[in-house]
Amino acid sequence: MTKPFAITLDVGSSLANHTGAWRQERPVYVDLTPPCAHACPAMEDPQKWLYAAEDGSYEQAWRTLVESNPFPAIMGRVCYHPCETACNRTFLDEAVGINAVERFLGDHAIEQGWTLPAPATTTGYxxxxxxxxxxxxxxxxxxxxxxxxxxxxxxxxxxxxxxxxxxxxxxxxxxxxxxxxxxxxxxxxxxxxxxxxxxxxxxxxxxxxxxxxxxxxxLGKRAYVPAGEAARIVDAVSMLHDVAQGEPPLLGRRVVVYGGGNTAVDAARTAKRLGATDAVIVYRRTRDRMPAHDSEMAEALEEGVVVKWLSTVAHADAGHLRVERMELDESGFPQPTGEFEDLEADSLVLALGQExxxxxxxxxxxxxxxxxxxxxxxxxxxxxxxxxxxxxxxxxxxxxxxxxxxxxxxxxxxxxxxxQSPVAEPTEAPIAEYASLNTWYYADAPHAVRPRLEAARRTSGFEEVVQGLDAETAAYEARRCMSCGNCFECDNCYGVCPDNAVIKLGPGMRFEIDYDYCKGCGICVAECPSGSILMVPEPR
Missing domain, CATH: 3.50.50.60 (FAD/NAD(P)-binding domain)
Structure with missing residues (x-):
């Protein structure tokens, strides 16, 4: 019986060594832009330092991070983490807690006394x-x-x-x-x-x-608010500045903050910590249109801050304010209704923008x-x-x-x-999409929750509200990263290739494909967890 042609070839023959000539497509390794890096205004690439942090190499992770951002402990507290909003893991379970790991690395560096590398040789400029x-x-x-x-x-x-x-x-x-x-x-x-x-x-x-x-x-943005001569009106920027200098203003027990941004929320929460029994935010629109971040607003509400939605300050006087109810028109712009309400207020804090x-x-x-x-x-x-x-x-x-x-x-x-040289603008590779990942390989692993002070303890002082991760939890959170679009040497391609065409180059060196043996079957692409292998047309 005549055997099929393909299996009559002896190993080592020229045809056996050049099976790649039959391909229509070939696999190639790529390095794509992780969505977290694309979304970061500080130009960080979180994937790089998360990879180092996975096995506890925290100093290496920190040194990678501070190449672009010298403030990891600060940013780990005050950044509103657009990287996490963009994280592909949100489609699987929950975003990687990038911001929490960043804070851990920053705090750990301070504890360990790590210093920044010495600068380059002076240029004379x-x-x-x-x-x-x-x-x-x-x-x-x-x-x-x-x-x-x-x-x-x-x-x-x-x-x-x-x-x-x-x-x-x-x-x-x-x-x-x-x-x-x-x-x-x-x-x-x-x-x-x-x-x-x-x-x-x-x-x-x-x-x-x-x-x-x-x-x-x-500078607090100037805004006209009808007011009597005895009305106590301060701007939020000056108020927060004075508190930071240890010279808090006398606001009284009933404080109204006019505005809807993060500064307004900070002002109201600070007023509670300065002893105000009532801290009320007056905002012209609804919560879904509020520019303040949800996490800050949620914490403010937990601390007893009250919000008067769809309201504007019509007149301020000593001891009270007159507030007019608003309604949104078809374009979402607030319009007056002619309906008024009086609020007791010892002071009015204006948080209507900065300049x-x-x-x-x-x-x-x-x-x-x-x-x-x-x-x-x-x-x-x-x-x-x-x-x-x-x-x-x-x-x-x-x-x-x-x-x-x-x-x-x-x-x-x-x-x-x-x-006198051109600016070297970095080029960005295509963004790694969720659809390109093989998420079967990633187990469900909800993110670590950062503990917070109980609401009752918060308003008694300025103790930090959000707490950090410990070393074990930080490593766990870093391991949740799916390395979108970039090889992390999981060996899947090496293990599944039916032609042994994938060559391991050693730790940190990744792989290469021997196209003399590769048939272009695409199994490596289908089984790559991170989407870092693509099929491209065979060059002719």
Whole structure:
């Protein structure tokens, strides 16, 4: 009986060694962009440091993390983790607790006394950074890493910007803030506190080669509220600033906060901690349209903060407010109804937005301003050569995470401008989609829940509300990462290949495919958990 042709070939014959010639498609290993990395405004790649943290290599994970973000302990507390919103694991069970692991790594680094690597050899260039908030310090850190001399000037007595003077201590303990800021300054950055920059051109003329404006948005937005002469009205930004300086204002027992953002929620929660029996937020829209983050609002409600939805302050006077009920029109815009209600209130706190003090560029005609923001190009440079700006002073979302990302990107641009070289913008590979993963290999593993202080204990002081993970739980959470779009050497492709065409290159080296033996069956692609192997047309 004649045997089928395919099995009459002797091993080692030329045809047996070149079965790949029959393929229509071939598998290739790829490195895709994890959705968490794509969503991070600070340009972190969480997948990289989560991979290191899985087996307890915490220092390696931390050092990978701080290449892009020098504030892991801070960001692990105040970032609203868009990375987790984008996480593919949400389609399986729950998002990986990226933010919680980030905080653990940051706290662990402080406990262990880990220091940042020494900067590169000095370039001889000197950059002035105006503002010691997250954007300015991020830029200073990256510029120093690149070898530039950096001076940071800030009008406040302590560094941190809105991280110190806008975020309450129950969300960001000051010892954590101080530790991560000091670690950056220790790289050799000159920090000049209590020194306001009123004229950026005059400052630049002192011998600086470039200036980066990162003054933040530390002014409460002015808004007209009809009020009697005896009404006590303060703005939320000033209130939080005074509390941070240890000089809390006298608000009384009944406090009304007007606004719907995170600052309004922080103001109301702070009022409770200052002794207010009643803290009421008056907001013109409904909760689903509130810009404040859900987690902050949920904690505020647990602490006894009350919200008057669909309401606006019509008049303020000593001891009481008049509030008008609103209703949303078809476009979602609030409209007055003519229905009023009186509230008892010892003080009214306005939290209607923030703006930057841009008087330092008043005499710079080629720095364009629009709607209270500095206009910059894609490299964060203003219309004046050598003057850059980022963070709250440019049109963007105002968060610590965005500020850190702006600082890092601006530092690269300043470095390129000083060296008269093009900005090396990183290219992003396609995003790893959930559909490309083989989730059969991932067991259901709900995320670790971070403990919180009981609501009854919170309002008695400024003790931190959200607690961190321990080492064991952090490692568990890191292992929940599915390594979307990137090989993690699980050996599946090596084990399932019927032709032994997958070659192991050694730990950390991944694999390669011997196309002389590969038939293009695609089993490796189908069985790859992370979607890091794709079938592509056979080249002809």
């Amino acid at each position: 000197h950059v002035l950074v105006v503002g010691a908030g997250p954007t300015g310090l991020s830029a200073a850190y990256q510029l120093r890493r690149l070898g530039h001399d950096v001076t940071v000037r800030d009008s406040s007595p302590k560094p941190g910007g809105m991280m110190r003077y806008g975020i309450p201590a129950y969300r960001l303990p000051r010892n954590v803030l101080d530790a991560e800021v000091a670690r950056i300054i220790d790289l050799g950055i000159t920090l000049e506190l209590g020194r306001r920059v009123d004229d950026v051109l005059a400052a630049m003329a002192e011998g600086f080669d470039a200036v980066f404006l990162a003054v933040g948005a530390q 930057s003090d841009l008087t330092l560029v008043d005499d710079v005609p080629d720095v364009a301003l629009s709607d209270g923001s500095v206009q910059v190009d894609s490299s964060f440079m203003t219309g004046h050569p050598g003057i850059f700006a980022g963070g709250d002073v440019v049109p963007a979302q105002r968060t610590v995470t965005v500020g850190v990302g702006h600082g890092a990107r601006a530092a690269r641009a300043i470095d390129a401008w000083l060296r």
